[in-house]
Amino acid sequence: MKKRLLALCMTMTMVVGMLAGCGGSGTSSDSGSTDTKTAQTANSGEKITLSFSTSVYVEEPHQKAIDGLIAAYTKENPNINIEIFGAGYDGYWDNITTEILAGNESDMIQVYPENISTYNVIRPEGVFVDLTSYMEKSGLKDKLVGQEFCTVDGKVLAISDYAWGTTxxxxxxxxxxxxxxxxxxxxxxxxxxxxxxxxxxxxxxxxxxxxxxxxxxxxxxxxxxxxxxxxxxxxxxxxxxxxxxxxxxxxxxxxxxxxxxxxxxxxxxxxxxxxxxxxxxxxxxxxxxxxxxxxxxxxxxxxxxxxxxxxxxxxxxxxxxxxxxxxxxxxxxTNYPLVTMISKNCKHPEEAWKFLEWMASEDAQKIIADCGMIPSNLDYSTSDEYIKNYSLEYGIVDFMKNNYTNLVADPxxxxxxxxxxxxxxxxxxxxxxxxxxxxxxxxxxxxxxxxxxxxx
Known part of the structure; x- marks a missing residue:
C-alpha cells in the first residue's frame, strides 16, 4: 500500500529531492487534545519549536510574507520558535511523501486542497489532526476562501488561512x-x-x-x-x-x-x-x-x-x-488556496493551531497580501484598504463575486x-x-x- 501511495505522489513531479527530517514523532494527537507534557511545557514558558513545510518559500514574495508572519507572531509569543522547511515546487511533494512514510514530517504542512487526501492516507490511521472542533470555535468557517475544500470524509483536515488565487x-x-x-x-x-x-x-x-x-x-x-x-x-x-x-x-x-x-x-x-x-x-x-x-x-x-x-x-x-x-x-x-494541516505527530497541536488561526486574522492577512496571491480572509480581501492598495488583484475577487459560478478544485x-x-x-x-x-x-x-x- 505504501509503495503504491508513493508511486501516486511521485507522478506529481519528475524531480526527486530529499529534505532533512523536521517533525516530531510523538504520540498521535486528536483534535482539541494535548498530553500532560505538552500542557506543562506551554504553561512553563519553555521555548516551543514548531516546524512548517511549504512549497512556496523558495519564491521571494512568499518568503518575504512568511518571514513577516513569523516575525510578527513570535514577537507577541516569544516562547514560540517556528522553523520553515521547503523545497522547489517539483521536489516538495516527493519530500512530503518520504517524510510521512518515515514518520518525521513537519508539524504543519501547507499544500493545495486536492493534495490533502493523497497524503492523509499514507498512514492507515490518517496523518493529520481533525480540526473540526477548532474551526467551529474559531468562527472562521464561512470567511475563508477555499475552506470548503478542506473537509475529507466529514473531517476538517486543513485551514485555508494563507492566500488563494484563481484566473x-x-x-x-x-x-x-x-x-x-x-x-x-x-x-x-x-x-x-x-x-x-x-x-x-x-x-x-x-x-x-x-x-x-x-x-x-x-x-x-x-x-x-x-x-x-x-x-x-x-x-x-x-x-x-x-x-x-x-x-x-x-x-x-x-x-x-x-x-x-x-x-x-x-x-x-x-x-x-x-x-x-x-x-x-x-x-x-x-x-x-x-x-x-x-x-x-x-x-x-x-x-x-x-x-x-x-x-x-x-x-x-x-x-x-x-x-x-x-x-x-x-x-x-479552479480555486488555488494554500491550506495547512497539523500532523498527528505534532507534540504541540494547540500551539500549532493558535499560530494557524492567527494567520487568518486581519493583522496577518495584511502581511500576506504582499505574497502575490489574495489573502484568504474575505473580510480583509474585500475591505476598502485592500481594494485601494491592490486594485488590479482585487479584480479577481470581483470576478469571483460577480462573474464566476462556484469555483472548483481537482477531486x-x-x-x-x-x-x-x-x-x-x-x-x-x-x-x-x-x-x-x-x-x-x-x-x-x-x-x-x-x-x-x-x-x-
Missing amino acids: GIFYRKSLLQKAGIDADTIKTQEDFRNACLKFTGDGKYAMGVVSGTHAFTVSEWNRLIARPVSGGLYFPNGETGPYTADNVNVNSKENVWAAQWWQNLIVKDKAVKLVTDKKDSREMFWNGDVPFNMDGPWFVGMTKSRDTSLLDDIGIIPQFDIVYEGKNYKPNP NIPQLGEISQIMLDAGQAMFSEQAADPQTKLDEAAKAIKDVMSRK
Missing part, C-alpha cells in the same frame, strides 16, 4: 486599442476567438499556450473551456463524488467538444503559440508580442518585478462564458496523481502539432482512469 485574462491595453477591440465586449469563447484572430498570421499570435510535460497542458484548457461546460473533467457536478469508475466524466460529449474547440484554436486558427513553459507565454506578453495572458493575481507581482511601468498598459477581464448548444455556461475556474482523492498523469498524456497528444483526435484520446483516457478507479 482571469490579462490584456495589453495598447494592443487591443490599436486593433480596435474593446476588452469589455469579450463575453464568450467565440468573442475571445474572434479577438485572437485579429492578431494572428505572419508568424504572429494572440497568446502563448503550454504544450508539453507541464500540467498547464491540461489545466489551461480545462479551466477556460472544458470544466465550465462539462461541470468537471474527471467527475461531473463540480468534481464531486461518487468517485467511481461508473462516474468518470472525461469523455463526456461536452469535454470532447471542448477539446476539439481548443485544438482548433491551436492547429486550425493558429491563434496561439505553443510553448513548453508558462514563463515563455508570460515573456511574450511582457514583450508586447501577444495581447493576452491567462493568469492569476500573482502575475501582478511578477509584472511589478519585471517592469513596474508595464502595469499602466495592463488590464484584466474575467474568464469568458461558454456558449454550447444554445446554452450559456458561467466560468467556474481530493488519493488517485489524483495517477489520473492527472493519464490526462496529461492525452493532452500532449491532442494539444500539439500531432493533433490527435479528441474523441479517441478522451475515450482512451476514460478507460485508463476507470481502471484506476476500479482498483481495490
Whole structure:
C-alpha cells in the first residue's frame, strides 16, 4: 500500500529531492487534545519549536510574507520558535511523501486542497489532526476562501488561512486599442476567438499556450473551456463524488467538444503559440508580442518585478462564458488556496493551531497580501484598504463575486496523481502539432482512469 501511495505522489513531479527530517514523532494527537507534557511545557514558558513545510518559500514574495508572519507572531509569543522547511515546487511533494512514510514530517504542512487526501492516507490511521472542533470555535468557517475544500470524509483536515488565487485574462491595453477591440465586449469563447484572430498570421499570435510535460497542458484548457461546460473533467457536478469508475466524466460529449474547440484554436486558427513553459507565454506578453495572458493575481507581482511601468498598459477581464448548444455556461475556474494541516505527530497541536488561526486574522492577512496571491480572509480581501492598495488583484475577487459560478478544485482523492498523469498524456497528444483526435484520446483516457478507479 505504501509503495503504491508513493508511486501516486511521485507522478506529481519528475524531480526527486530529499529534505532533512523536521517533525516530531510523538504520540498521535486528536483534535482539541494535548498530553500532560505538552500542557506543562506551554504553561512553563519553555521555548516551543514548531516546524512548517511549504512549497512556496523558495519564491521571494512568499518568503518575504512568511518571514513577516513569523516575525510578527513570535514577537507577541516569544516562547514560540517556528522553523520553515521547503523545497522547489517539483521536489516538495516527493519530500512530503518520504517524510510521512518515515514518520518525521513537519508539524504543519501547507499544500493545495486536492493534495490533502493523497497524503492523509499514507498512514492507515490518517496523518493529520481533525480540526473540526477548532474551526467551529474559531468562527472562521464561512470567511475563508477555499475552506470548503478542506473537509475529507466529514473531517476538517486543513485551514485555508494563507492566500488563494484563481484566473482571469490579462490584456495589453495598447494592443487591443490599436486593433480596435474593446476588452469589455469579450463575453464568450467565440468573442475571445474572434479577438485572437485579429492578431494572428505572419508568424504572429494572440497568446502563448503550454504544450508539453507541464500540467498547464491540461489545466489551461480545462479551466477556460472544458470544466465550465462539462461541470468537471474527471467527475461531473463540480468534481464531486461518487468517485467511481461508473462516474468518470472525461469523455463526456461536452469535454470532447471542448477539446476539439481548443485544438482548433491551436492547429486550425493558429491563434496561439505553443510553448513548453508558462514563463515563455508570460515573456511574450511582457514583450508586447501577444495581447493576452491567462493568469492569476500573482502575475501582478511578477509584472511589478519585471517592469513596474508595464502595469499602466495592463488590464484584466474575467474568464469568458461558454456558449454550447444554445446554452450559456458561467466560468467556474479552479480555486488555488494554500491550506495547512497539523500532523498527528505534532507534540504541540494547540500551539500549532493558535499560530494557524492567527494567520487568518486581519493583522496577518495584511502581511500576506504582499505574497502575490489574495489573502484568504474575505473580510480583509474585500475591505476598502485592500481594494485601494491592490486594485488590479482585487479584480479577481470581483470576478469571483460577480462573474464566476462556484469555483472548483481537482477531486481530493488519493488517485489524483495517477489520473492527472493519464490526462496529461492525452493532452500532449491532442494539444500539439500531432493533433490527435479528441474523441479517441478522451475515450482512451476514460478507460485508463476507470481502471484506476476500479482498483481495490
